Amino acid sequence: MPATCVIGLQWGDEAKGKLVDLLAPRNDIVVRYQGGANAGHTVVCGKEVYKLHHVPSGILSEGIMNVIAPGVVIEPNMLIREIEGLEARGVNPRKNLMISERAHVVMPWHFVEDKATNKAVVSGESIGTTNRGIGPCYRDKVGRTHAFRLADLLSDQMETKVRETVAAKRAMLEPIADPADLETLVADKIIEQCKAWNAILGPLSADTTNYLLDAVDEGKKLLMEGAQGSLLDIDHGTYPFVTSSNASGVGVSSGSGVPARWITNVIGVAKAYSTRVGGGPFPTELLDATGQKIRDLGREYGTTTGRPRRCGWFDAVAVRYTARLSGVHYLSLMMMDVLSHFDEIQVCVAYDVDGERVTKFPCSAEVLRRCKPIYETLPGWNTDVSGVRKLEEFPANARKYIDRISELISVPVGVLSVGPDREQTIFLI
Numbered sequence: 001m002p003a004t005c006v007i008g009l010q011w012g013d014e015a016k017g018k019l020v021d022l023l024a025p026r027n028d029i030v031v032r033y034q035g036g037a038n039a040g041h042t043v044v045c046g047k048e049v050y051k052l053h054h055v056p057s058g059i060l061s062e063g064i065m066n067v068i069a070p071g072v073v074i075e076p077n078m079l080i081r082e083i084e085g086l087e088a089r090g091v092n093p094r095k096n097l098m099i100s101e102r103a104h105v106v107m108p109w110h111f112v113e114d115k116a117t118n119k120a121v122v123s124g125e126s127i128g129t130t131n132r133g134i135g136p137c138y139r140d141k142v143g144r145t146h147a148f149r150l151a152d153l154l155s156d157q158m159e160t161k162v163r164e165t166v167a168a169k170r171a172m173l174e175p176i177a178d179p180a181d182l183e184t185l186v187a188d189k190i191i192e193q194c195k196a197w198n199a200i201l202g203p204l205s206a207d208t209t210n211y212l213l214d215a216v217d218e219g220k221k222l223l224m225e226g227a228q229g230s231l232l233d234i235d236h237g238t239y240p241f242v243t244s245s246n247a248s249g250v251g252v253s254s255g256s257g258v259p260a261r262w263i264t265n266v267i268g269v270a271k272a273y274s275t276r277v278g279g280g281p282f283p284t285e286l287l288d289a290t291g292q293k294i295r296d297l298g299r300e301y302g303t304t305t306g307r308p309r310r311c312g313w314f315d316a317v318a319v320r321y322t323a324r325l326s327g328v329h330y331l332s333l334m335m336m337d338v339l340s341h342f343d344e345i346q347v348c349v350a351y352d353v354d355g356e357r358v359t360k361f362p363c364s365a366e367v368l369r370r371c372k373p374i375y376e377t378l379p380g381w382n383t384d385v386s387g388v389r390k391l392e393e394f395p396a397n398a399r400k401y402i403d404r405i406s407e408l409i410s411v412p413v414g415v416l417s418v419g420p421d422r423e424q425t426i427f428l429i
């Protein structure tokens with residue numbers, strides 16, 4: 001099995017980091033292939049909690065190579081802080097981290113642009129980005145004229161390119177940006193910053209595409225770590241309330257450079273309920289005490305921005321769609337412990353759209369906004385399951401809940417999680 005993928009099936013934060021950390025020792029190489037510092041992947045090892053933004057979650061396992069592939073956008077200041085933060089805790093990413101020379105770089109003007117455009121209202125609501133410069137960086141990547149890849153930072157042409165781009169960006173951003181933010185875009189200062197970045201990131205940069213292609217030829221096992229979730233996919237998610245990359249399973253090959261023929265195993269990660277950060281339609285959102293109870297029990301506050309996450313019941317219409325889209329073989333159902341104390345639990349099995357029962361996830365955010373969830377009510381288990389270590393130890397109602405979700409999305413359950421720790425995981429595969 002050359003490549004296993006871990007893909008979020010909801011709106012991100014499904015606990016992909018926890019699962020990747022656990023699966024890493026079964027593999028040779030862990031690959032982040034899209035997204036950037038908008039991701040916040042938490043790995044809990046006993047008392048140690050690691051919050052990773054760019055660095056793949058295999059970094060805590062000995063002897064595993066970690067690759068940041070071409071589809072990722074890197075923000076050098078945060079990446080360097082991440083590397084140094086790991087070093088301060090006794091982890092040495094410099095010996096087992098490679099960054100693609102093709103990866104694009106989030107430059108200082110991308111933050112100015114993200115801040116300026118994040119205020120804009122699209123379809124009646126703000127996207128509510130993470131303000132990490134993600135959209136503007138991908139926009140320049142696609143536009144090509146003002147883009148910086150890691151290789152451009154390292155090239156002799158860097159100074160000239162920075163000067164030209166600063167002039168162009170100041171002119172472009174002038175009508176929309178905060179003047180104080182524009183003042184920070186000074187070419188000489190940015191050139192010095194680039195030199196400092198190069199000193200640290202230069203030795204880690206490599207042609208990761210050929211490295212991964214050689215690895216699959218040699219029969220090495222790859223673990224592809226998705227960021228965000230399939231509903232935030234730029235092409236297949238709840239557009240425009242999405243991120244700027246292919247966050248569903250369809251993005252693995254384009255972002256990593258590893259052809260689809262090597263992808264043999266896809267694990268879809270979902271919470272036993274739903275959360276969303278930022279704007280956009282969310283049919284099962286609970287704006288009441290039950291939503292707050294889930295937020296409190298699940299400690300649902302963003303890993304990257306600290307924003308409270310919007311919470312709601314499990315949406316089987318949405319997850320059935322994303323499981324099919326991402327080609328999921330097994331479901332990893334997380335946060336079962338958070339639902340420990342409910343008399344009844346609801347699962348959305350269809351939507352009511354203008355009086356019509358719909359079971360296909362709609363294309364348009366406008367239609368999704370009009371979707372009213374049709375719920376099936378299941379009995380709760382009112383028992384703390386955080387100590388469960390085997391499938392048989394779950395209370396009968398929890399087993400019923402797991403089986404029903406698996407049935408609704410037509411995917412077998414491969415992993416169950418009952419808490420943040422590594423031990424609080426039940427592997428059925």
Ligand code: GDP
Pocket residue numbers: 008012013014015016017018039040041042043044297298303334335336337338417418419420
């Ligand atoms: P990711 O972005 O998909 O990697 O997920 P995040 O790290 O942003 O959010 C998941 C949060 O849930 C983290 O704080 C994890 O430590 C925590 N977590 C993971 N699995 C479980 C679980 O089964 N139960 C509970 N209560 N928390 C979990």
Ligand code: IMO
Pocket residue numbers: 008011012013014035038039040041127128129130131132133134135226227228229232241242243244277278279303
């Ligand atoms: P992980 O990998 C949850 C959301 C933002 C916003 C939208 C666009 O930790 O699951 P962006 O900054 O990407 O332009 O923001 O996407 N978003 C995430 N939500 N988890 C994430 O990553 C996210 N990355 C982006 O809140 O709604």
Ligand code: MG
Pocket residue numbers: 012013014039040041042303304
């Ligand atoms: Mg996260």
